[in-house]
Amino acid sequence: MNLTHDFSPTPEVDLASGKYVKIWHGPQHPGITGNMSLELTLCGDEIVNCKTHVGYLHRGFEKLMERRTYIQNFPLVCRIAVPEPTFNEYLYSAGIEDLAGIEVPELAKWLRCLNLELMRLGSFLMWLGGASGAFGMSTVYQWTVTHRDYILDLFEEMTGARIYHMYISPGGVRAPLPDGFKDRCLMVMKKVEKLLYEVETTVLNNAVFKKRAIGLGVISSDMVDAYGVTGPNQRAAGYARDTRKDSPYLVYEQLDFDVITATGSDAFDRTIVRYQEMHQCVSLIRQMLDRMPTDGAFHTPTPNVLHWKIPAGETYVKAECTRGEYGYYIETDGSEYVRRVHIRGPSYTHAIAVMEKLVIGANIADVAGLMVSLHTYPPEIER
Amino acid sequence: MIEALKQRLSEHFQLTNLTIKNAGLAFLWVEKHELEMLLRQLRDFEGYTHLSFIIASDHIEKNQFKLTYMLHNYDTKHDLGVHVDISRVNASMHSIHPLWAQAWTYQRELKEMYGIDFPESPRVDEDFCLEGWDDMPPMRRDFDTVKYCEEHFDDRDGRATEENRQTMKVNIYPERGE
Numbered sequence: 001m002n003l004t005h006d007f008s009p010t011p012e013v014d015l016a017s018g019k020y021v022k023i024w025h026g027p028q029h030p031g032i033t034g035n036m037s038l039e040l041t042l043c044g045d046e047i048v049n050c051k052t053h054v055g056y057l058h059r060g061f062e063k064l065m066e067r068r069t070y071i072q073n074f075p076l077v078c079r080i081a082v083p084e085p086t087f088n089e090y091l092y093s094a095g096i097e098d099l100a101g102i103e104v105p106e107l108a109k110w111l112r113c114l115n116l117e118l119m120r121l122g123s124f125l126m127w128l129g130g131a132s133g134a135f136g137m138s139t140v141y142q143w144t145v146t147h148r149d150y151i152l153d154l155f156e157e158m159t160g161a162r163i164y165h166m167y168i169s170p171g172g173v174r175a176p177l178p179d180g181f182k183d184r185c186l187m188v189m190k191k192v193e194k195l196l197y198e199v200e201t202t203v204l205n206n207a208v209f210k211k212r213a214i215g216l217g218v219i220s221s222d223m224v225d226a227y228g229v230t231g232p233n234q235r236a237a238g239y240a241r242d243t244r245k246d247s248p249y250l251v252y253e254q255l256d257f258d259v260i261t262a263t264g265s266d267a268f269d270r271t272i273v274r275y276q277e278m279h280q281c282v283s284l285i286r287q288m289l290d291r292m293p294t295d296g297a298f299h300t301p302t303p304n305v306l307h308w309k310i311p312a313g314e315t316y317v318k319a320e321c322t323r324g325e326y327g328y329y330i331e332t333d334g335s336e337y338v339r340r341v342h343i344r345g346p347s348y349t350h351a352i353a354v355m356e357k358l359v360i361g362a363n364i365a366d367v368a369g370l371m372v373s374l375h376t377y378p379p380e381i382e383r
Numbered sequence: 384m385i386e387a388l389k390q391r392l393s394e395h396f397q398l399t400n401l402t403i404k405n406a407g408l409a410f411l412w413v414e415k416h417e418l419e420m421l422l423r424q425l426r427d428f429e430g431y432t433h434l435s436f437i438i439a440s441d442h443i444e445k446n447q448f449k450l451t452y453m454l455h456n457y458d459t460k461h462d463l464g465v466h467v468d469i470s471r472v473n474a475s476m477h478s479i480h481p482l483w484a485q486a487w488t489y490q491r492e493l494k495e496m497y498g499i500d501f502p503e504s505p506r507v508d509e510d511f512c513l514e515g516w517d518d519m520p521p522m523r524r525d526f527d528t529v530k531y532c533e534e535h536f537d538d539r540d541g542r543a544t545e546e547n548r549q550t551m552k553v554n555i556y557p558e559r560g561e
Contacts (some may be wrong), residue, residue, distance in 0.1 A: 001470045053413035063522055072547065098404075184523075226484040227430040246460045247407055306551055315409055316435075318455060329453065329464075331440055340440035348436070364492055382512050 013049060020048070025234040025367055027056045029313070032243035033130065033371060034378035036351065042364055048235050049173065050359045052352045058382040065341045070096060070170065071305035073338065078164045080343060081380050083126050086119040087321045088328075088343070094249070094317045095330040096170040100310045102300055108172035110292035114248040114285065115167060118185075121192065121281040122151040123322045124274055127375055128199060131271060134368040135209050140199060147195050150188045157181055174301030181287045183186050189282045196278055204275060213268035217358040217370040220265070226347045227357075231324025232273045233374060237265035243320035274322075274375070311337050317378045323347060345380025352381065385409045385460060388429060396421050400466075410451075410464040418467050420476050422452060422459040422477060430456040431463055437479075437489035439497045443524040448499060452479070469499070475528050478504035 013020050026037035035056040061080055065073045077086035077092040090112055096348040097104060104112075125148040129141035152162040156172040157178050159165035167174050168247035205208055218228055219237050244252040260276045262269035279382055302308070312334040318327035324346030355374060364371055389401050391497070400412040414422050425431040431454035437449045443467075452465040469476055478501040480486045488499040495511045498520035510516070519526045 040517055055514060058512040063528065165393060228434055228485045306548060306556065314410065315404055325435065327435060329438065329451065342436060342438040344436045349488065352488050353485045
């Protein structure tokens with residue numbers, strides 16, 4: 001197996017020759033997802049070198065968590081990925097439960113899974129708007145963000161909050177579903193489905209989008225494992241790998257869904273995979289609303305959180321977020337404080353090593369589209 | 384499965400410990416000088432082709448860093464964490480970027496955050512998150528965040544803090560406090 005990579009130094013660029021221009025793409029730029037920068041060297045319109053710069057959002061979460069009790073970390077973790085906080089809540093709780101030997105009630109597993117899929121759909125809607133905007137179709141952004149807001153309304157009902165829900169806590173969830181939630185949720189799913197068909201007509205079948213996205217940023221199959229590519233970026237390269245199927249968690253084993261793949265591995269196919277996964281989200285949410293238990297415990301009693309000590313140990317828990325493998329490595333030493341937490345976000349490799357490689361040879365006008373097609377969140381790089 | 388893997392690996396490597404967490408996750412310890420060969424063996428012959436991450440944890444009481452290389456086997460759906468203990472003094476480790484191209488990013492971060500050097504790793508001396516940082520690597524246990532903040536930032540009115548545990552016990556959960 002050859003997973004190696006050519007690290008030979010990039011050719012010297014003589015900026016004084018007038019042949020090259022160096023520009024900064026970001027950290028504040030509509031074509032950048034979150035706050036990070038690309039230091040681009042251009043020859044005409046073509047990119048000949050790229051260095052990524054991160055750190056604009058570094059808040060030291062992993063360090064902060066070492067100095068706080070387990071329950072104090074609970075409202076902290078959701079801040080790590082703004083558009084998709086729920087995965088942090090779930091994985092932190094799952095890690096703590098694994099180390100403390102806590103069994104989660106059946107209803108809580110369904111509610112967690114529903115929460116995660118709603119989050120996935122909301123996050124994909126936001127991404128879809130950004131992706132359309134990056135290719136010059138900003139109107140679509142208004143549509144998708146409106147529909148994301150309908151999902152935030154559902155979150156508000158379910159959890160009491162729109163963005164940082166703090167709903168999934170160690171031991172279960174904070175509340176059951178409110179009365180009438182199922183009907184309102186199904187109504188939103190109907191609206192989202194209608195929107196998706198409109199997006200298919202206006203974006204996916206758009207000649208300009210196809211012309212620009214097909215062949216852009218191809219992730220070759222030998223890059224996938226060498227660069228740790230996961231999620232839709234990997235599935236668009238033909239790999240049927242999905243943590244929900246491969247290492248099922250919560251209630252995914254009881255739900256009917258297939259792993260969606262494509263073969264082109266370019267910006268267009270990555271969009272198609274995510275588009276189909278949005279339909280899949282709607283299907284999964286409907287299945288859960290139909291099948292989940294209507295009563296029962298939603299939280300297991302936990303020790304007094306003021307004096308909660310967790311036995312020494314270590315674990316790694318992971319889930320499939322919109323961007324790929326999201327994981328928490330947690331190490332405990334028997335005290336009231338976590339010894340070490342590491343948050344593994346897919347953007348770490350997608351936004352740095354993969355981006356730096358794919359952007360070489362691209363046109364400056366396509367950088368935003370390429371970056372959005374990798375679906376990256378800088379905060380999970382810097383943690 | 385993991386026992387059989389251990390058996391096969393033990394024929395070539397000096398594995399110091401193995402912890403099986405569950406059917407899908409295990410951790411093993413290896414000596415520093417054997418790490419690269421072990422990872423190569425796991426990648427090329429045992430199917431652990433995916434490197435999830437590389438991290439360090441500071442075990443200051445033992446004067447050691449524990450490095451963790453988390454691997455995944457897509458065929459057996461198994462995660463394997465490989466641990467290596469290295470000294471905190473002049474901490475240094477072999478680079479594994481020839482095995483996984485993405486490794487250089489993790490190694491660059493470990494140099495910045497823990498001061499662990501990876502001499503052969505590309506761009507290892509470039510800043511990662513902290514531009515112009517000239518203090519102790521901040522993820523080390525002995526880095527005092529409060530002291531650093533007091534030295535570098537001014538107090539702001541209205542930012543007085545109370546001791547969290549006392550506040551929770553007295554004001555928030557008076558009936559549950561012990």
